[in-house]
Amino acid sequence: MNKTENSDWPAGIKRTKQREQVFSILTKSDGPLSAMDICSLTQKDGNAVWLSTVYRILELFTQKALVVKTSMQQNDMAVYELNRHDHKHYAVCVGCNKIIPIENCPIERFIPEISDSGFHVLGHKMELFGYCRECDLKHR
Amino acid sequence: MNKTENSDWPAGIKRTKQREQVFSILTKSDGPLSAMDICSLTQKDGNAVWLSTVYRILELFTQKALVVKTSMQQNDMAVYELNRHDHKHYAVCVGCNKIIPIENCPIERFIPEISDSGFHVLGHKMELFGYCRECDLKHR
DNA sequence: TCCGTAGTTGCATATGATTCGCATTTGCAT
DNA sequence: ATGCAAATGCGAATCATATGCAACTACGGA
Missing domain, CATH: 3.30.1490.190 (Ferric-uptake regulator, C-terminal dimerisarion domain)
Known part of the structure; x- marks a missing residue:
């Protein structure tokens, strides 16, 4: 949500506060995160993003191939990470x-x-x- | 459930009617199947295996590395196939x-x-x- | 700069796959 | 054959994810 992050904003995606937060969290993370992880992190940030919104944002990012969705063996929770x-x-x-x-x-x-x-x-x-x-x- | 299938029975797994059915269905299938697919197929067979039992059997087969469990992108249903x-x-x-x-x-x-x-x-x-x-x- | 609108979000609630508990049944070793 | 540990049928619980809708917001055009 600072200038640096703004300039990195991916093309073709409308910019909202919530999407910036999710994108920023994914950028800073060095491992894959679940939707719930991301939701929790926004709460610590002081500006919580609702869980279903996180899901909708992650679905969008995945369709734009900005993010990779994976569901690991036996674990019933999907994880997401930037497509690096x-x-x-x-x-x-x-x-x-x-x-x-x-x-x-x-x-x-x-x-x-x-x-x-x-x-x-x-x-x-x-x-x-x-x-x-x-x-x-x-x-x- | 015929002699031929019996002789193929994998080692280290206790043999029951239900497990034989699930194994036989997986053997005959040329593509991955969901737990529900397998359950439906046992019903056509005349000798239905309850869905939760199918899940338990598939979990066992997966742990024995007999079966591969995969969850395809976006699809919330896991599929299973023999580890060929x-x-x-x-x-x-x-x-x-x-x-x-x-x-x-x-x-x-x-x-x-x-x-x-x-x-x-x-x-x-x-x-x-x-x-x-x-x-x-x-x-x- | 302000407004209209299409798109987005908060929130509650639904959905649907997978798991769990328990009484009953079954496979297998003795 | 008999007994016991393990498996199954069945119902009900769980829990991640999706959805419906009213309120809100970003953003282009006047």
């Missing part, structure tokens, strides 16, 4: 649901063969699954 | 939510650098997102 180039991927343990970051990314150099040849790729999500060392030892 | 080697990936349009299959897979030859070096990879999920040709032309 500097991204991370995760391995999820199906035994204990532990989430472990992957350091490299196989998709950077990948040229997908998509049947819609006009498809304009804006990003990707990837997730490995399996057993973490601990669960694997319990040979489940 | 012959798998597919998808590109999702953030404009219209159209789902387009990808023909090749970047992860086959990928050696991930995971901080848990004991992680036992059993499968993966991948999804591209962007605009399909049609939505891209509308320059959204």
